[in-house]
Amino acid sequence: MKKHNFYAGPSILSQYTINNTAEAIRNFAGTGLSILEVSHRSKEFTAVIDEAQQLVKELLEIPEGYQVLFLGGGASMQFCMVPFNLLNKKAAYIDTGTWASNAIKEAKLFGEVDVVASSADKNYTYIPKNYTVPADADYFHFTTNNTIYGTETRHDPDLNVPLVADMSSDIFSRPVDVSKYDVIYAGAQKNLAPSGVTIVIVKESALGHVERPIPTMLDYRTHVKKGSMFNTPPVLPIYSALQTLKYYKELGGIRAMERLDLAKAELLYEAIDSSKMFAGTVNPEDRSIMNVCFVMKPEYAELEKEFLELATSKGIVGIKGHRSVGGFRASLYNALPIESVKVLVDAMNEFEKKH
Amino acid sequence: MKKHNFYAGPSILSQYTINNTAEAIRNFAGTGLSILEVSHRSKEFTAVIDEAQQLVKELLEIPEGYQVLFLGGGASMQFCMVPFNLLNKKAAYIDTGTWASNAIKEAKLFGEVDVVASSADKNYTYIPKNYTVPADADYFHFTTNNTIYGTETRHDPDLNVPLVADMSSDIFSRPVDVSKYDVIYAGAQKNLAPSGVTIVIVKESALGHVERPIPTMLDYRTHVKKGSMFNTPPVLPIYSALQTLKYYKELGGIRAMERLDLAKAELLYEAIDSSKMFAGTVNPEDRSIMNVCFVMKPEYAELEKEFLELATSKGIVGIKGHRSVGGFRASLYNALPIESVKVLVDAMNEFEKKH
Incomplete structure (x- = not known):
């Protein structure tokens, strides 16, 4: 896979x-x-x-x-x-x-x-x-x-x-x-x-x-x-x-990388912001384009493990949040294709529909 | 090659x-x-x-x-x-x-x-x-x-x-x-x-x-x-x-590596010691098993470059001596097969016969 x-x-x-x-x-x-x-x-x-x-x-x-x-x-x-x-x-x-x-x-x-x-x-x-x-x-x-x-x-x-x-x-x-x-x-x-x-x-x-x-x-x-x-x-x-x-x-150099990076981050932050279950952890204006930290909203907190399992079943690796923050962290470094972000967003939507 | x-x-x-x-x-x-x-x-x-x-x-x-x-x-x-x-x-x-x-x-x-x-x-x-x-x-x-x-x-x-x-x-x-x-x-x-x-x-x-x-x-x-x-x-x-x-x-562990290393070094030092053209550079009792330094004897010094060319033609890489010593240095680290030492010794013998 x-x-x-x-x-x-x-x-x-x-x-x-x-x-x-x-x-x-x-x-x-x-x-x-x-x-x-x-x-x-x-x-x-x-x-x-x-x-x-x-x-x-x-x-x-x-x-x-x-x-x-x-x-x-x-x-x-x-x-x-x-x-x-x-x-x-x-x-x-x-x-x-x-x-x-x-x-x-x-x-x-x-x-x-x-x-x-x-x-x-x-x-x-x-x-x-x-x-x-x-x-x-x-x-x-x-x-x-x-x-x-x-x-x-x-x-x-x-x-x-x-x-x-x-x-x-x-x-x-x-x-x-x-x-x-x-x-x-x-x-x-x-x-x-x-x-x-x-x-x-x-x-x-x-x-x-x-x-x-x-x-x-x-x-x-x-x-x-x-x-x-x-x-x-x-x-x-x-x-x-x-x-x-x-x-x-x-x-195309650094400016081309930046365009790709901004597009990936926008896609994921929009999914988080429009979600009923997930929430970003940081001040919106200080959000990182590289590392997107998010958690389950308190009322869904017990579903964290289940979402990680769903993500794993889609081939998603490495989104468990750092122990200092908890939840999830998706790192969208230059080499990550936007298709991978779409797979993550799709998994989030699928999970939200299910619950 | x-x-x-x-x-x-x-x-x-x-x-x-x-x-x-x-x-x-x-x-x-x-x-x-x-x-x-x-x-x-x-x-x-x-x-x-x-x-x-x-x-x-x-x-x-x-x-x-x-x-x-x-x-x-x-x-x-x-x-x-x-x-x-x-x-x-x-x-x-x-x-x-x-x-x-x-x-x-x-x-x-x-x-x-x-x-x-x-x-x-x-x-x-x-x-x-x-x-x-x-x-x-x-x-x-x-x-x-x-x-x-x-x-x-x-x-x-x-x-x-x-x-x-x-x-x-x-x-x-x-x-x-x-x-x-x-x-x-x-x-x-x-x-x-x-x-x-x-x-x-x-x-x-x-x-x-x-x-x-x-x-x-x-x-x-x-x-x-x-x-x-x-x-x-x-x-x-x-x-x-x-x-x-x-x-x-x-x-077989370190003792097995040591046996192989000693055999390789012995082969090369013997070739140097029995040679009319080549000479070791260090005190025999302090010779390294890992890095064998040798030079052309003074009367053959001008043939150094020619020997390097012969060695290169046999696939030998990396025997040019460090600038602090000159001449040649053959490093016989653990991974070097004794066959490579034989190729070097053969090249030395061939060179000596030619001159």
Whole structure:
């Protein structure tokens, strides 16, 4: 049976990415070797990482003065790498969920952290709007998309300090004004590649302004200088990332992806809003295009398990909500076809008719 | 043409590992989904990581009180994680090559580092033997196999302090007395898996004795507590690692691998030693079983390129020596069949007859 993959991450990748990765495991770039067993210094792989860096720059229209890195360790490692490299005295953070809160915890090891706002009071069901960022902050850190709670900031705030963003779960779903940022980072396992690589976009002039010694592997300058090849990079995840980037370019780039993403989200949110049984969990204006969180209305709460069973019978995978929210979460990443959303909506309608 | 893969890393993996990984990219554990796009929290993947941890314990006969972790970031990240977690006042290191020297550099950020010996004086062509480790050192760090220079320590030293070892390029090639170690770490991309995961074996009672704050992702206790699932682990590399571990078990375990490795190395070193044109570069008693470094004797030095061309014509890949040593380096990792070594030896003999 065809599966409809709504996992929150690692999550669905395009068939183009999967097929080309499978092929490279048999025979990579005509070398007669598997991509799993070629040197990262081989000319065939250096061509891969070079092209991947170039395509990220092209797709996100990254201005001069920025470097694109592919690092191991996950976005969680960036929670400490960002303040290691950028926090001199004070940084501003906004607390919009679990990952934002984890980033704040790490930053506090390095200096003063001004948490300018938090939506923890309402279980992170909204994005705080009215806050002041101190002008003497080294940077303002925010999580663009809160995977667990289903809220999202789909714009680049105009502030008086440089931005730093964790875009793990919505990078490549909208155009970004990179010039406002010192650092953008994203674990690849949502809109890019299998897990194991983190993309980091770093403004070179933002580096080298802190006094503390930085361990070599945690110093962005190490990886800038060596083009992400200071040590052995995660070869296979980078190869898969390149396939996804090529696929995005072929489909028309980021704006084309955004149109598809908005259409998918609209379809599902409309189904939720017009439903008698289901309800969204977050402030409508802060709804995520990537992760749609919803629950059974209280009077139908006991039917949750039955709906999950119906969904499973239709080939739907990964819509059980995170334990912090409960209910359901449908992740509509770039690679998810709208047909899968229709299958989910049909299942919701069928279920509603039955009860 | 069949390729003979002598890359130093990422390097040859068993066909069993490659085939099973390719299959899982099409359909992982009967889920109908690719291993590239399944949640790390799915029951199918948690079974993978659990079994991989178990098999490492079984194959290396790890005693109680140790945890096996699968981390991102590479062995180079361990160069700072080890002192972050273990270095209170002073640590002892031995400098046997580039990676040992990199590890020393990082440790110096955290406390006093006593470099008990170095073979830098002779371009790392030997392993220093007579050195004293101070009794008040928190640990003694060494690199078991020096991939670049082709030297190896194939035993677990008896010292008065706990050992810490970088076994990136010879783990699973000999039995190890793990009880002597506080930490053993190894980038996977030699004897285990594609790049992107590092295996860390850590003695639980060695943790928690330093005063400094440790960033969450760099604290071994984080990963011990969460079974390597604090954040999203590198799923595909861990899946491939499990295949290799199963393959080792099926072949008879580590002692069986060691017999095969010793036979391969003996074959090649004998060919070098009996040759008129080729010569080994390191002290014979310190020769690595994994990475065989050799050069053309001075009088034949100009024929280096011609031999590389002959080797390439036989399907031999990856024997160009590292720029720090020059000449040739043949890496004979576990997955390399002895037939490939025979092809190389035949090429050497053919070349010698011709000249």
